[in-house]
Amino acid sequence: MNRQEIIDRIQGKVSSLIAGTSQGIDYPVVYVNKEHLIEFMKFLKEDEELSFDLISDVTAVDYPDRNPRFDVVYHIFSIKNGQRIRVKVPVGDGEGVESVTSVWRGAEWLEREVYDMFGITFYNHPDLRRILMEEDFKYYPLRKDFPLEGIEE
Amino acid sequence: MGIEKNLANLGIVTTCLDKVLNWSRKNSLWPMTFGLACCALEMMVTVSARHDIARFGAEVYRGSPRQADLLIVPGTLTKKMLPMVLRLYEQMPEPKWVIAYGNCACTGGVFRTYNVVQGIDQYIPVDVYMAGCPPKPESLLTAIMMLRDKIDKESLKNRG
Ligand code: SF4
Numbered sequence: 001m002n003r004q005e006i007i008d009r010i011q012g013k014v015s016s017l018i019a020g021t022s023q024g025i026d027y028p029v030v031y032v033n034k035e036h037l038i039e040f041m042k043f044l045k046e047d048e049e050l051s052f053d054l055i056s057d058v059t060a061v062d063y064p065d066r067n068p069r070f071d072v073v074y075h076i077f078s079i080k081n082g083q084r085i086r087v088k089v090p091v092g093d094g095e096g097v098e099s100v101t102s103v104w105r106g107a108e109w110l111e112r113e114v115y116d117m118f119g120i121t122f123y124n125h126p127d128l129r130r131i132l133m134e135e136d137f138k139y140y141p142l143r144k145d146f147p148l149e150g151i152e153e
Numbered sequence: 154m155g156i157e158k159n160l161a162n163l164g165i166v167t168t169c170l171d172k173v174l175n176w177s178r179k180n181s182l183w184p185m186t187f188g189l190a191c192c193a194l195e196m197m198v199t200v201s202a203r204h205d206i207a208r209f210g211a212e213v214y215r216g217s218p219r220q221a222d223l224l225i226v227p228g229t230l231t232k233k234m235l236p237m238v239l240r241l242y243e244q245m246p247e248p249k250w251v252i253a254y255g256n257c258a259c260t261g262g263v264f265r266t267y268n269v270v271q272g273i274d275q276y277i278p279v280d281v282y283m284a285g286c287p288p289k290p291e292s293l294l295t296a297i298m299m300l301r302d303k304i305d306k307e308s309l310k311n312r313g
């Protein structure tokens with residue numbers, strides 16, 4: 001399967017769940033709204049041809065001047081096809097998205113890292129705690145407005 | 154000379170207690186097996202045959218802080234790691250010494266950031282600072298020799 005075939009397959013099957021697609025510079029990108037996230041992710045994993053069965057990264061991007069402010073970005077790999085896909089979900093400040101741990105158990109620590117660094121909540125996550133910073137740390141250091149040298153207490 | 158000659162014949166040497174204790178302490182520094190970041194690799198090399206830290210009696214890296222009297226802090230100390238380091242230090246019996254190994258342990262080094270401790274000396278007393286990123290094994294030997302000199306000048310009055 002090449003990039004175009006992946007996009008065609010997604011558009012053919014679940015066009016109602018997605019908000020847009022693009023070729024991306026390295027692999028296909030799909031934009032999804034958070035209401036449809038879990039349904040769409042289940043499709044990606046369970047579809048026989050796509051079979052995206054390995055979550056390789058969850059991260060986020062902060063656009064301070066945009067509303068909604070963040071994009072949560074999922075990178076998923078298909079062992080069967082040797083292909084990757086990127087899924088982007090816009091999230092506002094102080095909001096959250098449904099956790100994808102019900103689809104891929106391996107997303108647990110990846111989502112904890114996004115929570116730790118950006119302050120994005122993941123609903124129904126089995127153990128949502130900070131993972132890199134101390135537990136009593138009050139800030140979210142990968143947000144653009146956080147100073148590199150930290151905030152004096 | 155009168156009485157001292159007779160004592161020597163009996164196999165007795167007179168000296169002061171400080172001297173004997175310091176002599177034994179400085180020749181058997183037992184460091185703790187402990188590493189934090191890149192600097193730790195250079196510290197391990199110092200134990201190898203080429204640099205041979207055993208010449209100074211400091212090769213017995215102990216697996217438990219309760220058996221060690223030298224804490225070498227080698228590498229970047231994050232704030233998350235700090236409580237563990239303090240706990241290890243507090244478990245070491247007196248007398249104990251600390252070497253801050255490398256720029257990171259001395260000042261935070263290149264990591265002037267929110268998550269790195271800007272110098273271990275903010276939390277525990279440091280005896281010898283070693284600059285370098287990372288310092289060569291030779292620097293650790295120099296630091297050990299400086300520490301030996303320092304131990305030599307210590308007195309029971311000040312340190313138990
Ligand atoms: S001083 Fe340099 S080599 Fe040592 S821990 Fe820091 S960055 Fe690594």
